[in-house]
Amino acid sequence: MENAKTLNVAIVGGGPGCKAIMDMIFAEKLHQLHMNLIGVADRNPDAMGLVYAKEKGVFTTYDHRDLYKLENLNLIIELTGHEEVTNQIALTKPEHIRLMDHVCARLFWDVFQIEERMIAEQKLAEKALRKSEEKYSTLVENSLTGIYIDQDARIVLCNDQFAEIYGYSKAEVIGMESRKLVHPEDRVLTNNIRTKRMQGEDVPSEYEARGLTKKGETIWITRRNTIVDYQGKPAILGNIADITQHKRAEAALRDSMQRLQVAYDQSIMYARQLKSETVERKQAEAALRESQEQYRTVLEASPDPVVVYDMEGKGIYVNPAFTRVFGWTSEEVLGEKMGYVPGENWPETQVMIDKVLAGESFTGVESRRHTKDGHIIYVSISAGIYLDARGASAGSIHILRDISERKRVEAALREAHDELERRVEERTAKLARATEQLKLELSERKRMEEALRLAHRDLRVKAADLEAANEELSQYAYVVSHDLKAPLRAIRNYTDFLREDLEDILEGEQLTYLDGLKRSVRQGEELVGDLLEFSRVGMAAEPKVSIDLGVFLRELIASLSLPSDVEVAMGDEWPTIEVEQTLLRQVLQNLTVNAAKFNTAERKRIELGCLPTEGGYQLFVRDNGIGIDPRYHDQIFGVFQRLHTREEYEGTGLGLAIVKKAVAKMHGWVRIESEPGLGSTFFIALPSLQKES
């Protein structure tokens, strides 16, 4: 106000505008200009401004010319709005007084309004700011967390809390390098994050790091940072809290949690164990109860009398068998001492009882007891201790088997035994005599066996000799028959020549001689031929070959060219055998030819087959021919043996001899089944037809 210019002002025209300006002046809103209102004029005594001025003690008049007289009046503001008034004032006013007409006043007013509003707003803003600053400051100062502003790596602002956290005073902290407050190991981390944040990169706004107190202690800080504008430059606004305790608590908690977990797990384990133990125990109890039930049932069912005593020898239980044998029922014995031991049997009984109660069990001890009606019977006793559910001795259990019958039997047996012994002695004597006899016979037999063995050996030797002799004979027969052939042929030829040449000359009888001669020679040739064949059987060692018997036989039959009235039947299933082919052929050829020859049936039938036997198979040749009387069954296999004359059937009597020799060479045998008029069947057994043994 001392510097402000003082302006004395009077207003002409006391309308509403006047009042407004008056307010303005009174309010001294203009800082650089001090306006002093010294008068207000208006023709109308009720004008608002006039009234207001009067109230305020300002000079008023109805005539504006009065204002000219006011001392030190600098300015007249004309607010009537009438131009004549403005002109009049302008003409009449003293020169040193300035005139602001209503237009200017209006303009002045508008400007003043704007400025006033600005000022008001500013004042409001300042107030609001102050308020918020207060609030802010309160907030910051009252915060439980440390708040700070970090600008250019220094702490430019913070609250007491922040400083306290680090053990400094606020004054000490402000201006400090912020890195000083960070633990050396975390400085790189925090620096990186800050730099990145300042550059606008995406970094976590909240993170933990270690701080360093004034005293050099390490603390754990959690911070929440963001970029703000502070005094026109970017800065970091931070919000920290000391979580050291928290961290320690966390560690302690983790630790105790672990311990708790362990304890928990253990307790779970114990609980489980306990549970399973309980389950087991319950199971055991149940099993025990069950077995007890079973035993009870067993006792009930036992055919032997059973008594159960308690520890004092009083009866607890008897089974039905007991009642049957001894007569007392379970009710009668319950709680009573058993009074069924005869006097003389007491001592041994006492011994038994003592033994049992001592825990020993035994079986098969013989004693005697009364029955209810006074009989005495023999018993065999087995007894043992009887345990209750908890395993403590609860009494004894006795099984009393009635052995009266047995005793009787034993006595009878003894008698019989004595009798037997006597007889045995008798018999033994006899036996000794017989043994002697036998010994003699045995040595005799040994002697005979030896003689037999020797005879057998001789026999074998003789058989070998015989075989050798046979072979020699065979050879001889071969040679002879072979060499006989040629002369015989010559004789026959000459006979033929003579007959031919002399046919016309000779008489009937002489011709018959020649014919007879011819026939004889032919017979001789036949005989020699057959003998040759016979002797040749098996002469050369022939190897066995594997042949399909069916195929072999079919080929053979075909080669024989049997007459058309002969039917040959063969089965379909034939085995494959290992055999000397030539020998087999000779056998079957001769048998088949015989079967066709010695046959007078209208429809001659030969059957070839394989008969299954125990050891394997037998080949057979069956015919519906004339049959052979069993008397001659052996004879017919002899050399030159015939059952018919030459007129009946031709042949030399060697056919079957050849068969027999050939079969023997094959280590088989041949037999015949035949009856006159019922045909014949020849059976041949060969080694390869037998099953492996």
Place this chain on the structure above:
Amino acid sequence: MGKEPFVVLMAEDDEHDIVATKRAWKKHHVANPLYIVNDGEACLDYLYGKGKYGEPGAAPRPGIVLLDIKMPKLDGLSVLKQIRGDKALRRLPVIILTTSKAEEDRFRSYDLGANAYIVKPVGFENFSQAVRMINLFWQLVELPD
């Protein structure tokens, strides 16, 4: 046809077989001259014209030789071997006519180069027929020389 009948040389020791052969020759009116030797040596003498066959005309060259195997002195197969080994006689047709049915004799005969192996048929009728056939056959055939 219209050839001169060739000479037949027969080597045979069995007198009865010789009689039968001669009889067959007569019976069938066989035109071929028949010369007979009784052993292997005699056979070769004849073929070489040696010994008693040294006289000219004593041993006319045969068209075929009928050779028995079993002969005294030199046997049939040895004679055959000789014949086949001699340049002059090599081509001579040799028919083994024998009683032997033995396989080995047959094999050996053919191995040594016999032209045929015939087993003497039993009975004269058959034999004479065989003789006739042999002659007929060899009439038909072209002899080597």
